[in-house]
Amino acid sequence: MQEASSVPHPLTAPLLAGNRRALARAITLVESTRPEHELEAQALLAEVLPHTGQSVRVGLTGVPGVGKSTFVEALGVRLADAGGRVAVLAVDPTSARTGGSIMGDKTRMPRLTVHERAFIRPSPSGGTLGGVARRTRETLLLCEAAGYDVLLVETVGVGQSETQVAAMTDVFVLLTLPNAGDELQGIKRGIMELADVCVVNKADTAPAAAIRAQTELRTALTLLTPHDAPWRPVALRASAQTGEGLDDVWAAVQRCAHDTDVPAKRRAQAARWFDDLLREAAWRAFRTGLDTARLKSLRADVEAGRLTAVQGVAALLDDRAGGR
DSSP: OOOOOSSOOTTHHHHHTTOHHHHHHHHHHHHOOOHHHHHHHHHHHHHHGGGOOOSEEEEEEESTTSOHHHHHHHHHHHHHHTTOOEEEEEEEOBOTTTSSBSSOGGGGOHHHHTOTTEEEEEEEOTTOTTSSOTTHHHHHHHHHHTTOSEEEEEOSOOSTTTTGGGGSOSEEEEEEOTTOSOHHHHSOHHHHHHOSEEEEOOTTTOHHHHHHHHHHHHHHHHHHSOTTOSSOOEEEEOOTTTOTTHHHHHHHHHHHHHHSOHHHHHHHHHHHHHHHHHHHHHHHHHHHTSOHHHHHHHHHHHHHTSSOHHHHHHHHHHHHHTTO
């Protein structure tokens, strides 16, 4: 086994010094799927890991048309102007042709893009479920090592799988709209149960409807939140266009981070990350030794109804146990 090099990675020093170009190159490195780059990326992460953890990680998602990018930019500019260092990880849908980002959230944040105290990184989701990119967790660590104290993760959007961001952030913010219909029917229950802060955005466009939506959200959160929860989720109104309510949203985020045992939460998230990677590695190792023809045959039998899915998988396991 080759011994690890004692020579520091060339990106380590500039990254820890807060160099944005070094951060961008480091993220490109961890996003690469080339085996040699993966080894290099893990070596870099090992060097900067002691300098991570000093930030507030905020996940943001929302219903279609809620104005996530506009909201993130307005909040980010506000925090950066106040002296914070803000990193935005904007996860976009993936182009089937190029593998790149389709929507290009960075182009919709012109003020934040040029702010000297901000860093924006759009990343293609790569087909990863949960509204996040495959390497979002590593990217969060790199941003923390570069000295960014506020990390905003904007997900692809609300859907049945748009909950993974809650498993890697300290505070989960759900954006919704006034006049969006029945809030309890229009928003997935799973997301409501995970939300720490709910925000009715674009409140300036329909003030009365925004108040009604806020009241409905408060009722829903009361019903969904356990009585012994350390943090009681809140529902607020805001407008990214006018700036109304943004200070209240950030104050709620800070209160949530203060009232929640963030170190314990991050330890649990790290353990979950380990379990996820272990399952992924176990599946790759298992599939490497599979007879491709046998796999196709069993899948065809399941598809045709000759076997149940449980029986098909059991047959594969029997094959492996028998050394076939």
